[in-house]
Amino acid sequence: MSNPRILLLGPPGAGKGTQSRNVVETYGVDHITTGDALRANKDVETDYGKPREYMDKGELVPDPVVNEIVVAALEDADGGFVLDGYPRNLSQAEFLDEHATIDVVPLLDVGREELIRRLTGRRVCPECGATYHVAFDPPETTDVCDECGSALIQRDDDTEETVRERLSVYEENTAPLIEFYEERGLLARVDGEGTPEEVWHDLRLTIEDALATGGQ
Ligand code: ADP
Ligand code: ADP
Ligand code: ZN
Numbered sequence: 001m002s003n004p005r006i007l008l009l010g011p012p013g014a015g016k017g018t019q020s021r022n023v024v025e026t027y028g029v030d031h032i033t034t035g036d037a038l039r040a041n042k043d044v045e046t047d048y049g050k051p052r053e054y055m056d057k058g059e060l061v062p063d064p065v066v067n068e069i070v071v072a073a074l075e076d077a078d079g080g081f082v083l084d085g086y087p088r089n090l091s092q093a094e095f096l097d098e099h100a101t102i103d104v105v106p107l108l109d110v111g112r113e114e115l116i117r118r119l120t121g122r123r124v125c126p127e128c129g130a131t132y133h134v135a136f137d138p139p140e141t142t143d144v145c146d147e148c149g150s151a152l153i154q155r156d157d158d159t160e161e162t163v164r165e166r167l168s169v170y171e172e173n174t175a176p177l178i179e180f181y182e183e184r185g186l187l188a189r190v191d192g193e194g195t196p197e198e199v200w201h202d203l204r205l206t207i208e209d210a211l212a213t214g215g216q
Contacts (some may be wrong), residue, residue, distance in 0.1 A: 003080035004029060004211055005101060007087075007186075010108030011170045012163070013115040013122070015190050015199055016084045017131050019108065022200045023207070029080035031072040034066045034088075036129060039155075052179060056156050058165035060088055060173060067095050074100050091174040093180050104210035105181040106203055108192035112167060119163045123152040137196070186210075 004027050008016045024031050038061055042052040048062040055061065070086055083102075087093040096102075110118075121134040125145035130140050132152060139145060143152045157166065181187040184199065188206045192199050 003078070004191055004207065005080055005103045006082045006107065006207060007096075007102045007105045007181075008082055008084050009105050009174075009181070009187075010192060011110065011115055011174070013119040014108035014110045015118075015196065019200060019203055020082050020084045020130045022203070023082040026204065027080060027207075029082050030073065030077040031084065032070065032077065032081050032086070033084040034061075034069055034086040035084070037069045037073075038066070058157055058162040058169060060169060062091070063095070065093055067092065070096070071099055071108075078080060087174075087177060088170075090176055090180060093177050102181075102186055103214055104188055104207060105186040106188050106190050106206050107178060108199070110192040114193060115167060116160070116163055116178075116210050119158050119166075120160055122158050123154055125150050140185055145156070 006023060006027075006029070008020060008023070010016050016020060017035075020033065021029050038051045038055060041056065043050050046062075046065050048065060049196060051065065066086060066088075070083075073199050074081070083096075087096050118133060118136070121136065123132045123134060123143065124130070125132075125138075125148065127150040128145060128148045130145055130147045131137075132145075139152065144150070145152055157163075178187060190199065190202050190206050194202075
């Protein structure tokens with residue numbers, strides 16, 4: 001299959017952004033990530049207020065706002081895509097069903113305590129989007145991006161309190177999608193607790209497997 005359509009599922013901090021970079025490099029697909037798109041437009045007024053009002057509390061931004069972002073991105077993604085951070089509830093999944101075909105839904109499995117460690121130690125580059133971790137994946141120079149030299153920042157929502165809220169929002173709204181994609185025969189569990197390289201090894205095999213047997 002030349003233009004894979006991959007939906008990467010997993011809780012906040014599971015490594016979706018980190019692994020999406022590998023998927024993009026290997027398959028040349030578009031990275032569609034509602035989180036990045038919303039962060040770039042945090043203070044834009046929508047019919048539902050500013051995205052910031054939801055994001056800084058760890059709540060979901062209303063469906064019409066994110067659905068619109070995704071439809072526009074899908075229209076440009078002729079060469080396949082990796083979806084990261086969308087859908088996050090059943091109504092978004094049903095909306096996506098009407099707008100795209102998905103080949104495989106890898107689920108990155110990571111335990112709660114590890115997610116909290118990963119999110120509270122995450123540092124990101126505001127310029128190029130590279131992601132680091134103070135302990136698990138530090139940049140060469142503290143707080144400086146290896147890729148572009150910019151000063152790294154901590155996301156507003158990567159504080160312990162907001163992280164806990166985001167994990168409950170995931171359990172309540174997003175976890176039901178596991179069953180949704182299982183019923184469609186698309187779900188493939190991947191152990192997300194190893195090193196980034198180990199996870200990528202397993203994820204890549206999962207994708208290759210799914211693409212080789214696709215359409216059966
Ligand atoms: P998500 O997009 O699912 O929220 P990220 O890819 O941003 O997750 O990863 C969350 C944090 O965990 C980042 O700081 C990242 O550097 C770190 N991280 C990602 N994958 C791993 C891994 N396999 N082991 C340890 N830390 C990881
Ligand atoms: P992570 O995967 O690390 O939790 P994201 O960058 O994907 O974080 O999302 C950050 C925030 O952006 C979410 O907590 C939520 O407020 C908002 N957001 C991102 N994607 C969606 C979505 N599909 N639906 C609703 N809100 C979203
Ligand atoms: Zn950078």
